[in-house]
Amino acid sequence: MKKIAVFTSGGDSPGMNACIRAVVRTAIFNKIEVTGIIRGYNGMVENDFMEMDSRSVSNIIQRGGTILKTARSQSFMTKEGRKQAYDNLVKRGIEGIICIGGNGTFTGAKVFYEEYGIPSIGAPGTIDNDLYGTDFTIGFDTAINTAVEAIDRIRDTADSHGRVFFIEVMGRHAGYIALAAGIAGGAEVILVPESTNDWQKLSDYFIRDKSKKAFSIVVVAEGDEQGGAYKIVDKLRMQIPDFDPRVSILGHIQRGGSPTAYDRVLASRIGNAAVEALLRGETNKMAGLINNQVALTSYDDAINKTKQLNADLLRLVDVFNT
Ligand code: F6P
Numbered sequence: 001m002k003k004i005a006v007f008t009s010g011g012d013s014p015g016m017n018a019c020i021r022a023v024v025r026t027a028i029f030n031k032i033e034v035t036g037i038i039r040g041y042n043g044m045v046e047n048d049f050m051e052m053d054s055r056s057v058s059n060i061i062q063r064g065g066t067i068l069k070t071a072r073s074q075s076f077m078t079k080e081g082r083k084q085a086y087d088n089l090v091k092r093g094i095e096g097i098i099c100i101g102g103n104g105t106f107t108g109a110k111v112f113y114e115e116y117g118i119p120s121i122g123a124p125g126t127i128d129n130d131l132y133g134t135d136f137t138i139g140f141d142t143a144i145n146t147a148v149e150a151i152d153r154i155r156d157t158a159d160s161h162g163r164v165f166f167i168e169v170m171g172r173h174a175g176y177i178a179l180a181a182g183i184a185g186g187a188e189v190i191l192v193p194e195s196t197n198d199w200q201k202l203s204d205y206f207i208r209d210k211s212k213k214a215f216s217i218v219v220v221a222e223g224d225e226q227g228g229a230y231k232i233v234d235k236l237r238m239q240i241p242d243f244d245p246r247v248s249i250l251g252h253i254q255r256g257g258s259p260t261a262y263d264r265v266l267a268s269r270i271g272n273a274a275v276e277a278l279l280r281g282e283t284n285k286m287a288g289l290i291n292n293q294v295a296l297t298s299y300d301d302a303i304n305k306t307k308q309l310n311a312d313l314l315r316l317v318d319v320f321n322t
Contacts (some may be wrong), residue, residue, distance in 0.1 A: 003033040005049070005094045007318055008066040009040030009073070009108070013127045013139025015263035016066040016100055021057035023098050023123075028054050030279055035094060037047060039069045040101070040221040041076030044085035049092060049288035064142075064257045069103075076108055079115075086116045090299055095119075096137060096278045098271070100138070102126040106299045110284055118284035124268075127255055130174035132305035133297025134288025136152065138270065141168065141262040144180045150250050151185030151217060154193025157214040164206070164245035168229035168291040170254050171221040177254070179313050182219035183320075188217075190317050191232070193223040194309045201318075202232070207239055222249075269294060 006023045007044075020036070027034040036056075050056075054191055060067055075081035097120040099109050109120040124131045128142035147169050158165045169185075171177045175192020182190035191198045202218065204265040216262050220229045229247045237243050259267070267290060273294040274287040285296040 001032060002096045003035065003093050004096045004098060004138045004278060005035045005037050005089065006052075006068070006098045006276070007037035007043065007100070008068050009099060010072045011102070011126060012064075012066050012070050012072065012256070013137070014064040014142035014257055014259035015138035015267040016070075016125045017043045017057075017060040017063045017127060018125050018259060018267035019100050019138055019266045019271040020066065020068060021061055022268045023275050024052045024057045025054060026272045026275040027107040030275070032275075032279070032284040035092060038069050039071040039073075040105070041073035041081075041085065042071045043069075043077045044082045044088060045073070047088045049088070051058050051321060059220070062258050064259060066100075071167050073108070074102065082112060082115060084117065085112070088314060089118060092204060096283075098123065098278065099275050100125040102128070102131060102137075103303050106286060106303055110299045110303075113284055119278060119281075121282060121296075122286040122302070123270045124286055124288055124302075127177065128171055128174050129176035130171075130307060131286065131288070131302050132307045133290070133295065133302045134270075135290055135292075136262075136266055138263055138267045139255075139259070140176065141266070142260045143177055144184065145260055146254050146257055147177060147181035147250055148184045150248075150253070151181060151187070151219070154248055155185070158217060162215050164216045164218065164243075165248045166218045166220055166233055166245055168220045168222055168247065168249045172223045175221040175309055176222065178219050178221035178224075179309060183313060183316060185217060185219065187217045187219040187317070188321050189218045191218070191220045191224045191226065192309065192314075193221055193225055195314065196225060197230075198224075199226055203236065203239065205321075206236055206243065299303050
């Protein structure tokens with residue numbers, strides 16, 4: 001292999017730049033040329049590339065977002081789009097790709113390999129931490145630290161006014177952010193999509209025992225089956241007429257910002273491992289960290305298997321809520 005490409009795709013996450021840097025520098029260290037693809041699969045289809053050298057990734061390890069930009073591509077989902085993308089790669093002599101993203105990103109890379117034989121290795125870049133085959137995804141640690149900082153601030157107001165706050169954090173299908181930020185933020189109740197009996201706990205807490213605490217923090221994952229914090233509060237208000245909680249949706253502030261040291265190290269290790277795996281002839285695998293060791297997991301497993309929420313952490317929520 002003489003030339004590879006790297007791109008970021010799907011939602012941005014803090015640490016993606018550190019990963020791009022690791023990919024570019026590892027490739028150059030191994031005497032391989034690297035091209036950056038702008039805006040993920042869209043750039044591949046629309047011929048939006050930039051040659052990368054060692055200096056092109058200087059001074060980015062500390063920056064959030066992604067210098068290569070990102071997108072959730074519609075055009076790559078079509079056969080014509082993928083043909084165009086393949087032609088663009090061939091024109092530039094690109095023989096392998098490193099894709100940084102989540103489930104959708106790896107699904108695209110897998111289909112592309114099946115159709116055109118372009119090998120790829122994935123790096124898990126998403127704040128959601130919902131990928132099987134890695135204990136942590138790039139950006140998760142930064143996101144939970146951002147969420148905890150916000151919860152701490154809201155706690156001041158909750159305490160001062162004796163109010164209940166429902167804080168909604170990101171996590172379309174998964175409760176990792178809610179669970180970690182909720183425990184670290186001292187939440188009384190945490191609602192995650194993976195558990196359906198948490199609503200019962202919540203209503204028991206506020207309906208039967210509403211005088212229990214002067215103020216409370218409830219952390220809700222946006223993907224919770226109740227439909228998010230506003231819906232939950234509406235439902236509770238119908239049952240407790242004098243209930244006057246506040247809702248705070250943290251939203252995209254969780255996606256931005258300078259990556260934590262943990263995310264930078266994680267991204268650096270994974271970016272390095274991804275290139276080394278590609279050069280060894282591996283393909284259709286995601287590089288991750290399992291028990292602090294680099295591990296490769298097939299795209300099939302990373303996409304289809306479910307990483308279980310830490311049951312012990314879930315149990316702690318109940319233990320501490322006494
Ligand atoms: O997958 C990362 C994530 O931040 C989810 O937690 C969230 O539901 C989604 O992306 C939001 O996507 P968008 O930025 O496209 O609105």
